[in-house]
Amino acid sequence: MTRYKLTIAYDGTGFAGYQIQPAGRTVQGEIERCLAVMHKGGPVPVSASGRTDAGVHARGQVLHFDSSLAITPERWIKALNALLPADIRVLDAQEAESTFHARFSAVGKEYVYKLNTSRQGDVFQRNYASHFPYPLDAELLDAAIPHFLGTHDFTSFCSARSEVEDKVRTIHHLELLRDGADWTITIRGDGFLYNMVRIIVGTLLDVGQGKIEPGSISELLRARDRTKAGKTAPAHGLYLNRVFYEE
Template sequence: MNYRLDIQYDGTRYGGWQKQKDTDNTIQGKIEEVLSRMCQTPVTIQGAGRTDAGVHAAGQVANAHMETEKTSEEICEYLNRYLPEDIEIVRVKQAADRFHSRLNAREKVYQYRVAAGSHKNVFERKYQCPLHENLDVPAMREAAEFLTGTHDFKSFCSNKKMKKSSVRTIYDIEIREEGQEIRMTYTGDGFLYNMVRILTGTLIEVGRGERKPEEMMEILERCDRGAAGFTAPARGLTLLEVRY
């Protein structure tokens, strides 16, 4: 039976979503460990997005094929009973046999939060980039318009060895000021390794006046990671939603 899992997690103390050989401290690893214990056989889950170390998720989606007599609600209850408190399974439900959380995803929504005020919010500090600078938000919005649409985003990818296509479509970049915080929300059909964080770092440089909005076209055309801005810290990034 194929099951869909809707998941939330605080990624602060984890080495990212994807299971790794040199550590068991990943989100995927923790969930697989509990499911394998429940089913008394190894269980592998597929996540919609391979979030980096320190990145959070409010709406991660995964799927797993497993055999169990438990209902979907009982699976959810079992997982939450044994998972760490910073990982929560919001819902478990049966899915079509061919459903794949990553391959069937139509859109993904990420949000990056920047603390722009002079004082940090101690309760939100793990979920914000502690910039504490005044940024030119209208210039950032102008730059974001150049980045929306279908482009080769190779300049915004940290994986130099990637052989697959780096063409992606960004449907929208919304930049909103909320009190002492700037929130950048990215909606696209998929994102490359570190892409959202590099886009954010580049837009911050525009906000600082270090780049002009129209430079975004040249950065895209160069297909060179060195042409784009810095990689914003992981802590400010959250996977908000995966749409099917």
């Protein structure tokens, strides 16, 4: 058996999320279906770096699986892309160490959140960026950003439904880039709690509208209370961009 590491992109619009579930089309379901075809029906379970919710996109989700097929990485890419639906693409395949694990070996992740701030919205981005046509002060967002950096307990920025006990995470990078009406928030850290990026973005939108003071982010973190932070921003603006592993 050889362990393979796959890097995939998917358009989350047509999926009920990454993870396989009883009803609804899922990314994992499609991948496992194609791997089963290649393995003459035998089940080939895949493990991902983490789940993504319905509507959330990926430019660089990472998976691993084990296979006894003697196929080069280049052939894995071709064969899977020939079988997969058009809204999932395999970008890269590599042989991995048998100890490699898409989730447990990950040392960090990068997410991107896209906002379209135009008045009427962009018809081509309606599933790929969150439309936010209200006044936003970018300087207020820029003033809030440094308060998120570093190691904090992110309980206030985590879905109350999360069952994870340790809510301490480290954010290495958080940046707002503006290109006309298209705003992009990039965030990198050692790990993210359930809905964490979307709640940080929702809170930044409150900051940009003057509803939350940039300087009160630290207080908000200390409160460890989800109800103190902003709303969870919509799923369709979010992209899992990269997963980092130690070399």
